[in-house]
Amino acid sequence: MAAGYLDILRARHAARLLAGTLVGRLPNGTAPVAIVLFTRAEGGSYALAGALAAVYGLATAVGQPLLGRAVDLYGQPRVQLPAAVVSALGMALLALVGLGSLPLAYGAVAVAGVFTPPLEGGLRALWPSVLGGEERVHRAYAMDAVAQEVMFTVGPLLVTVLVSLWSPAAALLVINALGVLGALSVVLSEPSRTWRSAPREAHWLGALRSPGLLALLGSFFFVGLALGSITVAGVAYADDHGRESVYGWLMAALGLGALIGGAVYGARQWAGAPERRLRVIVALLALGYLPLMLTPGVVAMTALAAVAGVFLAPAIACSFIVVDRHAPRGTVTEAFSWLVTTFGVGAAAGTAVAGPAVELAGTSWSFAVAGAGGVAALLVLLATGRVLAVPGRTAVSARGSENDRNGAVEPGFSSGHQA
Numbered sequence: 438m439a440a441g442y443l444d445i446l447r448a449r450h451a452a453r454l455l456a457g458t459l460v461g462r463l464p465n466g467t468a469p470v471a472i473v474l475f476t477r478a479e480g481g482s483y484a485l486a487g488a489l490a491a492v493y494g495l496a497t498a499v500g501q502p503l504l505g506r507a508v509d510l511y512g513q514p515r516v517q518l519p520a521a522v523v524s525a526l527g528m529a530l531l532a533l534v535g536l537g538s539l540p541l542a543y544g545a546v547a548v549a550g551v552f553t554p555p556l557e558g559g560l561r562a563l564w565p566s567v568l569g570g571e572e573r574v575h576r577a578y579a580m581d582a583v584a585q586e587v588m589f590t591v592g593p594l595l596v597t598v599l600v601s602l603w604s605p606a607a608a609l610l611v612i613n614a615l616g617v618l619g620a621l622s623v624v625l626s627e628p629s630r631t632w633r634s635a636p637r638e639a640h641w642l643g644a645l646r647s648p649g650l651l652a653l654l655g656s657f658f659f660v661g662l663a664l665g666s667i668t669v670a671g672v673a674y675a676d677d678h679g680r681e682s683v684y685g686w687l688m689a690a691l692g693l694g695a696l697i698g699g700a701v702y703g704a705r706q707w708a709g710a711p712e713r714r715l716r717v718i719v720a721l722l723a724l725g726y727l728p729l730m731l732t733p734g735v736v737a738m739t740a741l742a743a744v745a746g747v748f749l750a751p752a753i754a755c756s757f758i759v760v761d762r763h764a765p766r767g768t769v770t771e772a773f774s775w776l777v778t779t780f781g782v783g784a785a786a787g788t789a790v791a792g793p794a795v796e797l798a799g800t801s802w803s804f805a806v807a808g809a810g811g812v813a814a815l816l817v818l819l820a821t822g823r824v825l826a827v828p829g830r831t832a833v834s835a836r837g838s839e840n841d842r843n844g845a846v847e848p849g850f851s852s853g854h855q856a
Contacts, residue, residue, distance in 0.1 A: 442703070445577050450567050450628050455581070457626070458560040459588050461521065461619030464528065464612050465553050467592040468493050471612060472531075472546065474596065475605035479536045489546050494785055496550025498778045502644075505555040505774030508562075509634040509767055514624040517554040521620035524552040525613035532609040549613075554620050558773030561757055563628045572706055578757040579703025582750040586695045634767045644772035649712075649763035652821035654779040656719065656814045657756060661783025663726055663810030664749070666791035667691065668784075670803035671742075673795045674732060683735055690739045694746025702751035711758040712825040716818045718755055722748040723811025729804040745807075759825070783810075 446452045469490045476486035500520075507516045527549030536542050564577045592612075599608035623629050644650055668688075675684035707714055725745040732738060756776060764772035787810060794803040818825070 442576070442580055442700075445568060445573060445580060448568055448573075450626050451577070453626055454560055454563060454567065454623060454628065455584060457619045457622035458556045459584055459619070461517075461554065461556045461616050461623060462588060463592050463595070463619065464524065464549070464616035465497065466588050467596045467612055468528075468549070470593045471596050471605070471609055474600055475532065475609055476536065478600075478605040481536050485536070485539075489542065491785065492543055493546040493550040494781060496547045497553045498782050498785075500551035500553055501555050501558070501774040501778045502771055504552070505558050505771035506644075506768070508555060508559055508770040513559050513563075513629045513632055517556060517559060517620050517629075518617075518624045520552045520554040521617045524549045524554065525617050527552065528609050528613045532606040535606075555770060555774045555777070556620060556623060557777055558770045559623070559629070561761070561773050562634070562769045563632055566632060567628050575707075575754075575758055576703045579699050579750070579754040581757070582754040583696055583699035583703070585753070586692050586699065586750060590689070590692050634769065644764050644768035644775055647763045647765050647772070648821075648824045650760065650772055650775070652817065652824045653756060653759050653763065654775060655821070656817040657776060658779050658783035658786075659810045659814035659817065660719070660722070660749075660752060661780040661810075662787035662790070663722075663783075663807040663814070665784030665787025666794075666803060666806035666810060667726075667729070667745075667787075669788050669791035669795065670729070670800060670807065673800040673803055674738065677732075677800055678735055680735075686735070686739050687742045690742040691746040691749075694743040695750040698747035699750025699754060702754060710826075711755050711762070712822075715752065715755045715759055716815065716822075718748050718752045719811070719815045719818055722752050723808065723815050726804075726811040727808040730801050730808060732801050732804065763825075 446455070472490045472493060473486040476482075476489055504516055504520055527545045527547075531542055531545040531549070534541055534545070560581065561578065564574045568574050568577055596608050596612060599611055603611075671684050671687045674687065675682075725748055728741050729738075729745060731741070733741070757773070760772050760776055761769065787806060791803040791806045794806050
């Protein structure tokens with residue numbers, strides 16, 4: 438298992454790109470907890486902290502596909518680094534000015550969110566040119582999904598350490614400075630500097646003109662909804678058992694399950710179309726979420742959380758392959774960014790739905806939201822099976838050419854233009 442991942446990391450530029458991307462994404466991965474801790478330290482309420490975090494999340498959802506399209510048009514260095522700097526300046530403004538002016542605070546987090554650089558989509562666009570073979574690229578997608586779980590586990594811990602050593606404001610400044618350094622490391626690398634998107638047909642919808650991509654995004658909205666609802670349901674479960682630490686155990690178990698599942702998934706070569714494989718994985722993901730409704734004792738619940746997490750990273754890794762197969766030519770970064778956005782919006786919707794579910798019907802029903810989200814994600818994939826079915830397969834070339842399943846010239850558009 439480890440040999441395959443070591444083979445990827447030994448490839449020239451691979452370790453640097455993965456590490457730089459993870460460090461560059463720290464501000465995004467830690468923003469919710471950092472904003473909440475800062476707001477509370479400044480004397481703000483939990484309601485204000487939640488509102489500021491929500492504005493950041495929505496702004497990120499808006500900015501990612503727009504910046505992703507800009508990357509496809511103008512290259513990575515000209516977009517990623519300036520965006521990282523502007524985003525960091527937004528958070529720095531919040532840290533330095535505080536909550537004295539709420540409009541300014543909201544504006545600062547909105548700027549930070551909109552200009553969050555699309556490093557995640559950018560890395561996936563680079564893998565074909567760095568690794569060459571299709572099997573290695575698919576394994577890199579799995580490794581990427583596992584690395585995300587590590588980042589979302591270690592990042593908040595880093596924030597809490599910085600807060601305890603200095604202050605919440607210092608944590609905001611340090612995390613965002615690290616984010617700029619991570620983005621800088623990526624854009625100064627040879628693959629990022631030389632990468633160019635394939636020529637694209639002009640179309641105002643960009644990547645969204647692909648029916649297959651739309652089907653995938655519809656499904657992963659509900660996967661995000663399921664995951665977002667678990668965060669709220671986990672807090673309610675911990676409250677029911679009178680120990681805040683229970684929440685940490687549940688989230689750690691969920692992350693551990695995802696780490697194991699992603700590592701195992703990426704260690705082997707899978708036959709058959711990834712679209713069919715994704716349906717199976719999402720079905721198993723939904724099946725793993727449903728037993729959480731039982732809300733047994735802490736030990737059993739922790740075990741159920743670990744099982745529920747096993748198929749998350751494989752689902753994400755497989756979705757990367759499907760995105761690559763269905764993104765129209767010249768829109769690969771934008772397409773990956775749309776996946777990030779849809780997943781994030783779904784997670785926000787999950788937290789919004791699970792809260793009232795706790796209030797109205799109790800903890801079990803808040804976990805039922807996760808199960809319903811998993812089932813809905815599967816139903817979308819089943820209902821759009823014909824749209825997702827792609828005859829044939831184009832291997833990822835060493836030059837990193839994109840798989841264009843929607844490459845027909847659009848009526849009324851000239852192939853010489855770009856969107």
